Amino acid sequence: xxxxxxxxxxxxxxxxxxxxxxxxxxxxxxxxxxxxxxxxxxxxxxxxxxxxxxxxxxxxxxxxxxxxxxxxxxxxxxxxxxxxxxxxxxxxxxxxxxxxxxxxxxxxxxxxxxxxxxxxxxxxxxxxxxxxxxxxxxxxxxxxxxxxxxxxxxxxxxxxxxxxxxxxxxxxxxxxxxxxxxxxxxxxxxxxxxxxxxxxxxxxxxxxxxxxxxxxxxxxxxxxxxxxxxxxxxxxxxxxxxxxxxxxxxx
Numbered sequence: 001x002x003x004x005x006x007x008x009x010x011x012x013x014x015x016x017x018x019x020x021x022x023x024x025x026x027x028x029x030x031x032x033x034x035x036x037x038x039x040x041x042x043x044x045x046x047x048x049x050x051x052x053x054x055x056x057x058x059x060x061x062x063x064x065x066x067x068x069x070x071x072x073x074x075x076x077x078x079x080x081x082x083x084x085x086x087x088x089x090x091x092x093x094x095x096x097x098x099x100x101x102x103x104x105x106x107x108x109x110x111x112x113x114x115x116x117x118x119x120x121x122x123x124x125x126x127x128x129x130x131x132x133x134x135x136x137x138x139x140x141x142x143x144x145x146x147x148x149x150x151x152x153x154x155x156x157x158x159x160x161x162x163x164x165x166x167x168x169x170x171x172x173x174x175x176x177x178x179x180x181x182x183x184x185x186x187x188x189x190x191x192x193x194x195x196x197x198x199x200x201x202x203x204x205x206x207x208x209x210x211x212x213x214x215x216x217x218x219x220x221x222x223x224x225x226x227x228x229x230x231x232x233x234x235x236x237x238x239x240x241x242x243x244x245x246x247x248x249x250x251x
Contacts, residue, residue: 008045016070032134071130072102101162169218
């Protein structure tokens with residue numbers, strides 16, 4: 001039973017490799033699809049590990065190694081093969097940011113694994129960043145977007161996503177499917193259900209919009225918390241200040 005989650009992780013890794021192979025042959029759509037397949041296997045290996053009670057340190061390390069390939073190297077190579085190969089050395093540097101920052105984020109995640117808050121992530125998860133890029137190239141790059149708009153989005157995604165992966169913005173984890181979890185977080189499940197319906201109706205085009213929505217939640221939450229700290233502090237009156245001094249005095 002302990003081998004089953006690792007099997008899904010290996011399939012995740014294989015999909016990352018197939019994404020790179022297809023991107024090297026100029027088949028960007030197929031390369032992008034394999035990243036989405038890798039994301040599905042990444043979700044399944046965690047679900048199976050929890051369901052069978054076979055989580056292990058080996059599985060965690062293997063998962064991180066697979067994620068560096070599927071959600072780091074593969075989307076970076078898609079960026080390079082589809083767009084940045086025109087820019088020579090500069091293009092290689094920009095395209096590599098996703099891979100480098102994904103590796104840094106996963107290393108940070110592993111070092112903080114014991115006792116971390118399971119309800120949220122610090123920074124955008126690498127799979128979300130990779131799926132954002134793949135869904136963009138599948139449905140919007142030079143299609144729903146003009147060439148000029150596509151170019152702007154490529155630069156924004158290539159620079160912003162790496163920064164968000166190492167940011168301190170808090171992002172919700174994927175909630176477990178159970179009656180207790182649904183009662184505890186009904187809004188999350190409603191959003192997931194609506195997103196699934198919209199993605200199905202739009203034949204996948206809504207995937208990119210949902211990714212942008214998820215990315216915005218952490219940014220908006222961070223801005224809100226910052227403003228709350230700035231303007232939410234209580235003003236201490238002269239009497240309260242005097243009482244605080246008395247409490248702090250040794251006598």
